[in-house]
Amino acid sequence: MADSNETRRWQYLDQIRRNPGPFNQDSDVSEEALQALGQHKVLVIGAGGLGCEILKNLALSGFKNIDVIDMDTIDISNLNRQFLFRKDDVGKYKAEVAAAFVEKRVKGIKITPHNCRIQDFDEDFYKQFQLVVCGLDSIEARRWINATLVNMVDMDDSDSLKPLIDGGTEGFKGQTRVIIPTLTPCIECQLDLYTPRAAVPLCTLATIPRQPEHCIEWAHIIAWDQEKPFPDLDKDDPEHITWLYQKASARAQEFGITGVTYSLTQGVVKNIIPAIASTNAIIAASCCNEALKIATTIAPSLGLEESYMMYSGDDSIYTSTFKYDRKPDCPVCGGAAKPLAVDPGITLRELLDSFAVKPDMQLKKPSIRANNKTLYMQFPPSIEAQTRPNLDKTLKTDLGLDTGHEIAVTDPAFPTITFNFILSFTST
Amino acid sequence: MLKLWSMKKEQQKQENADAAVGKKKKITAAQLRVQKDLSELSLGTTMQTIFPNPDDILNFILEIKPDEGVYNGGKFTFTFSMSAAYPHEPPKVRCQQKIYHPNIDLEGKVCLNILREDWKPVLNLNAVIVGMQFLFLEPNASDPLNKEAADDLRASRETFRRNVKASMAGGSVRGTIYDNVMISQPKR
Numbered sequence: 246m247a248d249s250n251e252t253r254r255w256q257y258l259d260q261i262r263r264n265p266g267p268f269n270q271d272s273d274v275s276e277e278a279l280q281a282l283g284q285h286k287v288l289v290i291g292a293g294g295l296g297c298e299i300l301k302n303l304a305l306s307g308f309k310n311i312d313v314i315d316m317d318t319i320d321i322s323n324l325n326r327q328f329l330f331r332k333d334d335v336g337k338y339k340a341e342v343a344a345a346f347v348e349k350r351v352k353g354i355k356i357t358p359h360n361c362r363i364q365d366f367d368e369d370f371y372k373q374f375q376l377v378v379c380g381l382d383s384i385e386a387r388r389w390i391n392a393t394l395v396n397m398v399d400m401d402d403s404d405s406l407k408p409l410i411d412g413g414t415e416g417f418k419g420q421t422r423v424i425i426p427t428l429t430p431c432i433e434c435q436l437d438l439y440t441p442r443a444a445v446p447l448c449t450l451a452t453i454p455r456q457p458e459h460c461i462e463w464a465h466i467i468a469w470d471q472e473k474p475f476p477d478l479d480k481d482d483p484e485h486i487t488w489l490y491q492k493a494s495a496r497a498q499e500f501g502i503t504g505v506t507y508s509l510t511q512g513v514v515k516n517i518i519p520a521i522a523s524t525n526a527i528i529a530a531s532c533c534n535e536a537l538k539i540a541t542t543i544a545p546s547l548g549l550e551e552s553y554m555m556y557s558g559d560d561s562i563y564t565s566t567f568k569y570d571r572k573p574d575c576p577v578c579g580g581a582a583k584p585l586a587v588d589p590g591i592t593l594r595e596l597l598d599s600f601a602v603k604p605d606m607q608l609k610k611p612s613i614r615a616n617n618k619t620l621y622m623q624f625p626p627s628i629e630a631q632t633r634p635n636l637d638k639t640l641k642t643d644l645g646l647d648t649g650h651e652i653a654v655t656d657p658a659f660p661t662i663t664f665n666f667i668l669s670f671t672s673t
Numbered sequence: 674m675l676k677l678w679s680m681k682k683e684q685q686k687q688e689n690a691d692a693a694v695g696k697k698k699k700i701t702a703a704q705l706r707v708q709k710d711l712s713e714l715s716l717g718t719t720m721q722t723i724f725p726n727p728d729d730i731l732n733f734i735l736e737i738k739p740d741e742g743v744y745n746g747g748k749f750t751f752t753f754s755m756s757a758a759y760p761h762e763p764p765k766v767r768c769q770q771k772i773y774h775p776n777i778d779l780e781g782k783v784c785l786n787i788l789r790e791d792w793k794p795v796l797n798l799n800a801v802i803v804g805m806q807f808l809f810l811e812p813n814a815s816d817p818l819n820k821e822a823a824d825d826l827r828a829s830r831e832t833f834r835r836n837v838k839a840s841m842a843g844g845s846v847r848g849t850i851y852d853n854v855m856i857s858q859p860k861r
Contacts, residue, residue, distance in 0.1 A: 385758070396699060400685060403678040428681055433702065436761060437794075444790040447782060448816040470780050549680070576702035614708050616700040619727045624712050631727040650698045653705055657712050663705060 283309040292339040295380025298529030315340040326522035391432035417558035419528035423548040433577035457504035464492035585666035589641035710798040747854040763792035770852040773840035775823035
């Protein structure tokens with residue numbers, strides 16, 4: 246009985262997958278290919294509004310092996326839309342509760358939760374997955390995972406290319422995009438799409454607040470710094486928010502402004518944008534369909550040509566799917582650093598002199614840096630003096646450079662160009 | 674799975690590229706941009722930079738010694754701090770001295786539009802330091818952070834001028850004692 250239930254669960258999905266079509270060639274409908282979905286390892290980042298939907302959808306699309314990362318714990322305010330959580334779960338880790346719920350509901354599936362930050366793992370961890378699906382609310386986390394996946398691409402390892410599916414929502418608006426690291430535009434290429442948070446002039450906050458938000462920002466930016474009631478502001482600590490709320494209320498009263506509430510204070514300080522359950526459902530659904538299509542090739546997916554789907558429900562409904570171009574000078578995926586073969590025993594001065602005679606560089610005043618290391622800067626004068634002693638040091642022994650380190654070379658004569666190299670030491 | 678890897682190999686062939694492979698230690702985007710910005714700074718004779726740690730170019734100090742205007746004769750230092758999100762976020766700039774200035778508060782916060790509401794990623798550090806220089810030449814009473822200083826400037830330029838001089842020498846204005854910022858050897 247249980248077995249036939251299990252077969253019936255996948256009956257229709259199997260039918261779609263077994264039917265050969267224009268995009269589904271013989272090799273894709275073989276038993277082997279059909280089994281592959283279950284062996285695919287998918288990573289879901291975020292177990293919040295989008296994450297709950299994504300986990301549910303992936304599980305019901307036939308994925309059997311899923312990991313989920315989320316550092317957050319469940320708050321009572323999550324329960325209206327994050328449907329894998331119940332009141333008793335408040336305070337527990339989102340990843341853990343979500344994984345347990347879906348595992349219990351969909352038989353034969355394994356979901357491994359990680360209650361931590363994505364930054365706590367390194368490339369070795371991310372290497373085990375074939376596909377990454379993000380349901381995040383933070384630009385910073387997106388940029389981090391994007392840069393990590395782009396950097397992992399290694400021509401010597403055909404397993405190193407991990408498609409990234411990124412969902413995002415804000416009120417009635419949302420987006421789904423597929424990134425194939427180094428093949429299609431990455432998140433950093435598309436960073437201009439984010440509108441910067443509207444800021445109010447500091448002097449307005451300081452002198453003539455007009456809105457309750459101004460009073461809260463004043464408490465947050467000015468009063469907190471003056472009085473330092475706690476060493477560091479923790480936006481999740483009710484005591485800290487209460488302090489800001491009381492300060493803001495007093496100021497609002499002084500200027501005859503109404504509308505400062507505790508929840509508005511929390512909203513302004515944490516920059517909370519109201520989440521709408523159905524927008525999350527729409528975006529998560531499209532993310533998971535793309536995941537299924539990428540994993541099984543049953544239909545062409547978002548990705549290589551058109552890679553971005555925007556959805557807007559603000560004014561009736563509008564969606565548009567379009568091609569975003571790669572940025573040639575993208576700091577993450579663009580201007581691929583070229584290997585530079587050098588003798589590790591030469592001095593920095595010798596290296597810089599070689600840039601003057603290299604026909605494709607011809608730099609007269611090069612400045613050069615590695616990550617977190619200023620090797621030599623021509624300007625400003627103070628840093629020139631500080632880094633001048635480096636000129637006579639050797640690259641490997643004295644300066645600690647090594648094969649695989651990136652160096653960036655700039656020259657005031659070419660203000661728009663940065664030469665990026667990956668060092669490759671020739672002999673020792 | 675899509676035949677992604679064969680596409681990747683195709684791309685590699687077309688670019689006929691020798692793009693580097695293997696373990697990489699990349700430079701962060703913010704550092705790349707600040708490296709570029711620094712090489713384009715025009716500091717002139719009134720400004721100089723100080724790098725407490727030259728390897729950390731995301732944090733430095735800018736010293737301004739105005740050679741004209743009411744703040745002539747003083748030395749002011751500002752901490753510049755760029756986050757990993759620079760240039761998508763503006764640099765954070767703070768005055769290290771307690772000074773009497775309508776657009777700088779007693780904690781050192783600076784009211785300069787491009788440091789906050791009008792910041793755009795196309796702007797650079799040079800735009801900021803030009804703005805900072807301008808604040809010392811033309812303090813602006815209409816965007817006050819130090820309301821008393823702004824009121825004084827509006828009421829009488831002469832009183833304001835006297836107050837600036839007194840505050841710069843470490844004196845008190847309207848009950849607030851300011852830091853002595855005078856350069857010991859006066860400029861000719």
